[in-house]
Amino acid sequence: MTEHPGLMCVARRELRRISERPIYPMLLVVLPLISFALLWIIFSAGTVHDLPMAVIDLDESPPSRRFVRMLDAIPSIAITHRVGSGLDAEELLLSGEIYGAVLIPDDLERNVLRGTTAVVTLYRNSQFMLPSGVIRRDVLATVATLSAGIELHQREARGDSPSQARARFEPIRTERHVLFNPWLNYIYFLVSSLLPAMLQIFIIVASVHAVGVELKDGTSRDWLDAAGGSVTRAVVGKLLPYTITYVIVALFMLSLILKFMGVPRNGDLPALIAGTLLFVFACQGLGTLLAASFANLRLATSAAAFIATPAFAFAGLTFPIDAMPPFASAWAMLLPLTHYLRLLVEQMVHGAPTSVSLPGLSALAGFAVLAPLLAQPRLARVLSDERFWGQK
Incomplete structure (x- = not known):
């Protein structure tokens, strides 16, 4: 029985590819969970001792x-x-x-x-x-x-x-009030930030690989045919299994931070959940844009590593964004992680009103929408042009 082309046809095709290649379960579940566990073990003490x-x-x-x-x-x-x-x-x-x-x-x-x-x-x-x-x-x-x-x-x-x-x-005394994290707990500061930083790397790399491997293997025509010739359905259907899996992993990460690690939730839980979903979509959009722009799996993966790996240093938690040079501060604003970590701090620790986090949510939504739109014309070209196939 011939399968009808469309979004679900592409999604089922991708599920078969995932089951046939061990690298996909590693990127989707195994490596993120291992990285979460390692970070927790390293920083479980919370504060510096001895x-x-x-x-x-x-x-x-x-x-x-x-x-x-x-x-x-x-x-x-x-x-x-x-x-x-x-x-x-x-x-x-x-x-x-x-x-x-x-x-x-x-x-x-x-x-x-x-x-x-x-x-x-x-x-x-x-x-x-x-x-x-x-x-x-x-x-x-x-x-x-x-x-x-x-x-x-x-x-x-x-x-x-x-x-x-x-x-x-002491004629003049100083009275100090530490508003947030008075215990200087590094779980609040580092672990709750490093977990999303690690997850961002896996999402972007997996998205790059999912799209780029079609070009490398020369199967992009089959991929496009499964979508009925629609680039939009091809991309959405291909990324759908990854989206569902990474949303589950990201929500697990959020519950891990709030419940298991004890980081307070002083703000709005729906804003945190919405921001987490948009963070996954934004990282996938960025990965798709990189894969389409380079049309070469090796170069796109290198670019993904170049962007995602040092993203934590630009996120503004270890060094203020306002104090960075103009190029560095502009680069920081072009990274989904920057806006997501700011949202986490605002809604978990600060207990800020949801309105304060609207710019961050809007930025993540912009990444999720604009990156695939920018990738679509280029992707439509490389999927149908045999000159881009088979490049490693």
Whole structure:
């Protein structure tokens, strides 16, 4: 019985191709789930703990020992080495055994008793930005706490009441309110962003491969015939099995972030679901556009990797988009991931009104609609022109 050409004919044809080629189940389900699991295992601690540090205590006095105990009590820091000189600490830093070192001078107690300034020196490897920043923050906070305690004790010894001592020591106080992620939990920051970044790579590459392999194998005429000669039905029917699968995987990813990883949902769930669906459609549209533009599976796959792999760096979470050079900020706005991650932050963490996320939803919808429309004329040409067939 001859199958009637049309969208479902193309979809059934693609399902047969998927079942015959192991790479498709890998791109569709296996690799995304493996990447989700690996990212969760790597960042499951949530916050940074026990960063190894060294201490050079040249004073060996009660104040210096108290300072070392305070440092070691901080969850993010572990005093793993006590060395006798800066050279020893430098060797440990260069070997990567520690992320930082604190040098306590031999006149710390003497200067404290005299009421003069004592200098504690912090050495840190800023090449590792995250541990370096955490160490700097916590060491400075510890120094400030110890200094405040010493100053208050001295003022009280001179006759000030505790309240007077606090007022004179700190006439202007800073009150801080951390609005979002006060625990500095990296699941909120990294994992919830890296999962969509990984998924974007798989969706774009799978879309490129699904279209490009027809040209490489020289089967594009059969593909077009199955669609009754309609390029639109050919593309929609071919991508339909991928769309359904990736929508399920993407919604699973969203539930994983919200339920299993504990990231709050302070905003609108329908906006999150709509954004997730549009994100899948947008990535598929971009992959189709790349496959049509290059009409060469190898080049299109390379272009997909070039665009999708570094997309996280341009998304604005690790470096503000407004502070990027004009070209980089413009490039960021041309990536679906940028708009989707902004939507996730707005609706999961910030709890922003849905109206705030409308520009991001509109951008994703634009990708989903415009990319296939731009690809259609070129795709119509390459599918019917034998010069583009068989190119690897």
